[in-house]
Amino acid sequence: MSQDRPGTLVDAPLGRESAYPERYDAALxxxxxxxxxxxxxxxxxSxxxxxxxxxxxxxELSWLDPRGKPVVAVARFRLPADSPCLIESKSWKLYLNGxxxxxxxxxxAVIELLQRDLSVAAGAPVTVELFGVDDAALAPAPLPGECIDDLDVAIDRYTPAPGLLACDESDIVEETLHSxxxxxxxxxxxxxxxxxxxxxYRGPRLDRAALLRYIVSYRQHQDFHEHCVEHIFVDLMARCRPQKLLVMARYVRRGGLDINPWRATPGWTPELPARLLRQ
Known part of the structure; x- marks a missing residue:
């Protein structure tokens, strides 16, 4: 599949047996x-x-130096949410393995090539940073705000159910919650x-028990990480109409990659939390 011609999941390498390449190939x-x-x-x-x-x-990023000695690094890639394309994760793993x-x-030279290829695939500029395996930037930290996981709730919905969301429009608050x-x-x-x-968010106070039920309702949902976050963002905006909203997910690594999408109301550039210990 050419990088400038987005495909569909029918054509994707995801879910297929794949030979892992040992040489660089941007077409992956x-x-x-x-x-x-x-x-x-x-x-x-628009x-x-x-x-x-x-x-x-x-x-799981490594290459050879001019004398044939392996170099290892951890990479952080940042794709803008307004890029026309995301990049399918297995193809990304195959590409990096090359x-x-x-x-x-x-x-x-590694950063320059990564930025060029990934930007072409995404259709927008992608930034790349490389870190040593002991770099302080990799140190974990807890999510800010209050965790709602210990709420005593009964749950029986495991596909997205925006109707579960509820808020108190008479009580305007600014708070950070996580699960x-x-x-x-x-x-x-x-x-x-x-x-x-x-x-x-800043806006009508969210019913925390209802929010937890809603989050858990994604348990059997099949979708990309990025679209799950957008789904949550859209549902919260539609049901509770906050004046300001940030939704961010930090997904656990699979195949050497983890994905951390975030979406926020326009005009807000939030400070993003550090990596989690579970990542």
Whole structure:
């Protein structure tokens, strides 16, 4: 699949047996248009109701220096939410694996190539940072705000149910809540995607028990990480109409990659939390 021609999941390497390459090949990247999953949510590309991005971390990145010695690094990639395409995760893993036996003059050459290829695939500029495996930037920290996971609630809905959400319009607050009970499933393989979700907002006070039931309702839902976050954002805006909203998920690593999408109301550039210990 050409990088400038987005495909569909029917053509994606996800869920298929794949030979892992040992040489660099940009053609392995498989872009998928975001629009197909946004249309059912009423999201139009020309007027996105949010700003945001997708932060990817890669923990299985290695290449050879000019003398044949392996170099290892951890990479952080940032894709803008308004890019026309996301990049299918297995194709990304295959692409990165192709660096293993490829020689580079240095880290700058690796960053330059990654930024070029990923930007072409996403259809928008992608930023790349490389870290040493002991870099302080990798240190974990807890999510800010209050955890709602210990609420004593009965739950019987395991597919997205926005009708569960409730708020008190007479009580305007600004607070940050989070839960570690987010789980969705790969839209192709059905494999579980475990994550934590942070919701920061200013507006009518959210009913916390209702919010927890709603978060858990994604437990049997099959979708990409990015679209789950957008679904949550759209539902909260529609049901509770906050003046300011941030939804961020930190998903657990699978195959050496973890994905951390965030969406916020336009005009707000939130300070994003650090990595979690479970990641």
């Amino acid at each position: 990247l498989f872009p998928i248009e975001r629009a197909a999953n946004r249309v059912p949510l009423g999201i139009e590309a 007027s996105l109701p949010f700003v945001g991005g997708d932060e990817w971390w890669a923990f 660096f293993n036996q490829t020689t580079f003059a240095g880290r700058d 570690h009970l987010l789980k969705s499933n790969c839209p192709v393989t059905g494999q579980p995607d475990w994550g934590s979700v942070l919701i920061a």
